[in-house]
Amino acid sequence: MISNTNKYAFISVVNKSHILTLVKILIQYKYKIIANLKTYLFLKSQGYEVINLADYLQDNDPISNLNLLVNNKLYNGITSNRSIQDITLFKQHNIYLIDLVVINIHDFYIYDNNQVINIERSIYNIDNITLYLLLSAAKNYKYVTSIIDHIDYDFIISELQSNCFISLNTKIQLANKTLHYVYLYIKKLATFFNTNHDFLLYENANTDNRKYNINKLSLQQKDNIQFESIDYHQKQFLNNIEEYLQQSNLQQIQGKELTYIDYIAVKIILDYFNIFIQPTCMIFQKTKLCSVASHVILVQAYINAYCANNVLIQNDMIIGLNQPLDVDTVTHIVQHAHIKIILVPNITHKAQQILSKKNIIVLIYKLDKNYKKFNIQYINQEYFINKSNDYIFQQKNINIVSLRKPTQQEMKDMFFCWKILKYIKSNSIICSKNNITLGIGNSKTNLLHSIKIAIKNAKINGFNIKNSCIASEVFITTEQCIHYIAKYGITCIIQPGGSIHDKMIISVVNKYNISMIFTNIRYIS
Structure with a gap:
């Protein structure tokens, strides 16, 4: 077997948390980075030398004895067994041996304007290519390190800095984790199809339904299934607890x-x-x-x-x-x-x-002194660099869209809420007054339900919510939300803005003499 002298890493990430730190270290240790378009543009904007995957594949020549479905440079670079035959053939076709693969699995759910899952678009959004690459990388664990979770970046960095290479033990552990994540994703797919069986059947009514007389799978659906195994993480954490604490x-x-x-x-x-x-x-x-x-x-x-x-x-x-x-x-x-x-x-x-x-x-x-004054957020797999909250909350960066202007205290309450929304789950609502969260409505698909939960919690806690503030991480798109907010005497709203329903919402807000701010920024968690 011949070792690969030039090291290459393929990166395709939706969650770009800490990816810059990893890329910086990889480049220091002589890795050349190949990235898909969106990751390429992001890394390029940060000043890193990166190979665009599309440029790398454009002169792709077929290699004999390989299935056309997997007949491309990237796949062959990941699955190679580093034999003399491969090395020779790859040099002829300008194919790089991939030593490290960093890929996220993105959620396939697509929501419409009413925050309801669009089934057909969600099916179209299923990412089978990513699964295929991850399985290939995990299978070839002897030569390829597969990273699927950004929490593992620190361990890779630490190992490179200590040993200048990634150990076989680490590769096996990461391959195991990758396979488990892929399993959870496929399980989620099966649950999705099982749950929407009737819709899919009637949506395709022109097809002979007798062909599909299939018993439904008896899967136990898990709400908000995450692409992670808590048992796996718990084991990793307990085995390396001192390192976790030290790194943090x-x-x-x-x-x-x-x-x-x-x-x-x-x-x-x-x-x-x-x-x-x-x-x-x-x-x-x-x-x-x-x-x-x-x-x-x-x-x-x-x-x-x-x-x-x-x-x-x-x-x-x-x-x-x-x-x-x-x-x-x-x-x-x-x-x-x-x-x-x-x-x-x-x-x-x-x-x-x-x-x-x-x-x-x-x-x-001890807080990190090198804490960066920006945060990267994502909408529909696009990256947006948001400045720190101090920057966002300058007067010039907010947009008061209502006829009634917020008071100084209301401004303080809205800014307080907006800071909290930075790391809270998407679709959440916060009701606050005097720098206190009176009630929180956590991540409901229906925004009105989140508002009702936040107000209900505030009342259960014994607070007077009159003249309080409502902060929404997601666009407010329905009149019912404003009607419900006004019913309880809430006088100001802060939300991202940017919806096609903004004009209608502003007119309803003005009707109730409520002040409203658009931040022009949405946090996705």
Whole structure:
């Protein structure tokens, strides 16, 4: 067998989180990057030398004894066994041996303007080519490293920096993870077809239906199935927990072992704390954001957040604070049950003594000084570079579209909400007032349902929502949403804007004398 002297990586990612860091290191270790068009344009815009896949394939010549369906340079570069015959043949046809494949599986669901899944367009959007390449890369694990999850970038970087190569053990683990992700994607496809069986049958009524007398699959449908295995991640996390904590600048000073889900929630809180300056408390239940509050005094921020907590009292909570934990604040915290984790930048000696008597995990964090003041978001697989929240919230970057202008306090409330939407799930609604999330409606397909849930939670929490603010991560496109908001005396709305229904929504808002801001930016999580 002959080793490949020139190293090549193929990259095709929808989720471009941390991809720049990986590419920078790969180039340092003499990898040449081949990328699909959208990834190519993104990397090129960041100043990296990249080979456009279309340019690489344009002079593609057939190679004998290969099926036409897989007869292209990229596939052959991934599946090669590095034999002398392959090396010789590939040089003749200008084919590169691919050593590393970085590919995301994108969700195939396509929604229409009413946020309802468009079945036919979703079927068309199914990405079988990506699955084929991932399976090929995983199968050829001896020579090709397959990366499907951005959380593994740090391990690849660490291994390259330590050993200058990627070990066989790592390749096998990543191949296993790739195959598992592909399995989950195919399982989701099967559930999708099973669920929409009747629609597909009647949609194709011209076909002889007797041919399709097939029993429905007895699959258990899982809501919002993610392309990941929690069991797999938990095992990886426990085996490498010190590395995970070190990479995230975290130190555990007391308590039992963290779970992978806890770690993900902590990472989300850290992202938020890069954009909150005022003393702020965040409460999570697993990875679900329950409440946020900011105040000039830390203990009051905690009290406000706890009162706005949208979880059942029996659920364990993760408390995040962006200021050092003092005695006053910890005294209030320990009075409440079901506190699982406290995340703080520092802790006073007396506060630590109080907590040492409690079965609570305490994590000390240090924010990354190299935190970049921009965030990359994606809509329909297109990339958009959004500046930091401080930049977005300058007066010149917002668009007040209503006749009534928001008051200074309403502006503060809307900006507070919009910061929180940065990392919350898509299609979420936040109702807030005085730097407190009164209620949160998490990621419902129907936006009106999210609004109703947010307002219902605010009322359950005992808040007066009159003169409060509603923030929507998604476009508001129906009059019913505005009617419902106005019914409860909510006086201002902040949303991305840009919908074809904007004019109609603005006219309804003006009818109710509600102020509304368009940010011209949408966060997709």
